[in-house]
Amino acid sequence: MPPEMKPGRVRLVGAGPGAADLLTLRALRAVEAAEALLYDALVPEEILALAPAACLKIQTGKRAGRTSMAQPTINRLMLRLARRGLQVIRLKGGDPSIFGRVGEEAAFLQAHGIEIEVIPGVTAACAAAAQFGFPLTHRGEARRVVFTTARLEAGTLSADWATAADPEATLCVYMGGAAAGELARRLIAAGRPAVTPAAVVESAGRPEARRLFAGSLAGLAEARLAGEGGPVLIVVGEVAGLPAVQRLSGPRAVCA
Known part of the structure; x- marks a missing residue:
């Protein structure tokens, strides 16, 4: 120069x-x-x-x-x-x-x-929460939020399972679509109740956003997610089961 x-x-x-x-x-x-x-x-x-x-x-x-x-x-x-x-x-x-x-x-x-x-910018977990009408924290039910990725190391899903199994934590898993079933099974094995609410959102924050799954960890463990190739976010915790906040308009919901 x-x-x-x-x-x-x-x-x-x-x-x-x-x-x-x-x-x-x-x-x-x-x-x-x-x-x-x-x-x-x-x-x-x-x-x-x-x-x-x-x-x-x-x-x-x-x-x-x-x-x-x-x-x-x-x-x-x-x-x-x-x-x-x-x-x-x-x-x-x-x-x-x-x-x-x-x-x-x-x-x-x-x-x-x-x-x-x-x-800074709006992250996918915040966008999904706003778009689909649930909070990430909620008094008496969700005191913490954990951001993590679903990554495979030597063919095995890697995570801090003790933290992920915290019943008062909302777990937001980025890039987790391919590992959703294994993630759910590992969380249940680590102590997270099988009835814990879970949601899977594709393309959060965009007009074409869809909720691919809404149910429990047990259901997610058996679900077959059929997305359209957009980025996938998994939310696990009591907040995912709360009644949706009213919106003026909303994206499509496709539940497995």
């Missing part, structure tokens, strides 16, 4: 669950001012269209179970664009701090002298 050129800045921005009107105002302004936009696979076209016409747009992938750009490659690309003096937006689905690798990217950029800013 020539000594007279000042490096640009990288903003690590949460795009929310996918609906453009759930962007924060700060995130919207960042996208509208972007000169280079590196976006995840789940960010929809209606949000990408908010960037200037001259903005350089690069899809970085990052979809569970699918081929995507390697993290070191993304890091180097952000660094190279920032060193060209560009205002770089790294646009992530949901909130950057929740399974968004924001810590890794921020540490890499700061180690190379690049100024960063993190702009």
Whole structure:
């Protein structure tokens, strides 16, 4: 980089669950001012269209179970664009701090002298709760919220089962569709009652969102989920069985 050129800045921005009107105002302004936009696979076209016409747009992938750009490659690309003096937006689905690798990217950029800013976004669990009319905490029933992923290690579902089995915790499992049945069985084995309410939501926060399942852990253990390929969130806890808060309009509900 020539000594007279000042490096640009990288903003690590949460795009929310996918609906453009759930962007924060700060995130919207960042996208509208972007000169280079590196976006995840789940960010929809209606949000990408908010960037200037001259903005350089690069899809970085990052979809569970699918081929995507390697993290070191993304890091180097952000660094190279920032060193060209560009205002770089790294646009992530949901909130950057929740399974968004924001810590890794921020540490890499700061180690190379690049100024960063993190702009939060609405995460899928909050979007699902609002859209389908249940809270994540509830006095006397749900005192804690646990965000986790359903990940397989050596073919076995890995999680902190003691924490997940806490009867006063609402468990929000991201990217869990393929492991839903095994997750339910493991929770029951860890001590979570089989009658604990559970819900499965696909594409939370988007107009096409669907509730694929509403029932108990025992039912989820035997359910066959038939989604349309959108991101899947599993919610386990007493809140999933509470009567739905009234909404002006709502998404489709498909119960297994």
